[in-house]
Amino acid sequence: MIGAAIGAGAGLATSIFGGSKAAKQRRKMDRYLNQQDAENKAWYNANALSDYTQRADTQNLMKQLRDTMGKQNKIAANTAVVTGATPEQQAVQKEQSNKVISDTFANIGAMGQQWKDNVTDKYLTRKDNIAQQRMGMMGQKAQSYENLMNSGLNMMSGSLGGLLGSGTGATAGSSGVSGSLGGLGGLLGGII
Numbered sequence: 001m002i003g004a005a006i007g008a009g010a011g012l013a014t015s016i017f018g019g020s021k022a023a024k025q026r027r028k029m030d031r032y033l034n035q036q037d038a039e040n041k042a043w044y045n046a047n048a049l050s051d052y053t054q055r056a057d058t059q060n061l062m063k064q065l066r067d068t069m070g071k072q073n074k075i076a077a078n079t080a081v082v083t084g085a086t087p088e089q090q091a092v093q094k095e096q097s098n099k100v101i102s103d104t105f106a107n108i109g110a111m112g113q114q115w116k117d118n119v120t121d122k123y124l125t126r127k128d129n130i131a132q133q134r135m136g137m138m139g140q141k142a143q144s145y146e147n148l149m150n151s152g153l154n155m156m157s158g159s160l161g162g163l164l165g166s167g168t169g170a171t172a173g174s175s176g177v178s179g180s181l182g183g184l185g186g187l188l189g190g191i192i
Helices: 002-048 056-083 087-168 172-191
Strands: none
Touching: 002 087, 056 087
């Protein structure tokens, strides 16, 4: 009887220690997932909600366009002076330059939208990954609580069965009491 009590006490202490360490690791994992979630939101806000015309690649494209158009306009103006081009010919050249500029800005707008779509896709993928990890943790927690409940019920029914069996002095009837308490543990486990 004393050996059983010592064994039960050691089992309980080990169970509490293991549960405490597992809870500490789960809290640590939860903090890490919270940090990942915050970083993902910050990354999304910095990239998807920013002005795409201020990005370095867009600024470089616009600078190249300005430089190219400036050179072409100078060449066209010099050619017009030398050849004696009519104002209509000069207007056609300016219209062509304006079309290049408007087409370029339309392309920049399309590139910006594509960039934002890619950022949103990455954000949602990361968010889903974090959610899946959280769901896994919740499932593990639920399983741990069920295991703890079942262990407690089994320990309770075993202890009560042992006490009732040894306290009454009955040998044949004690297995019936213990069996009924084990059934009680199973019933409570199914209800809870």
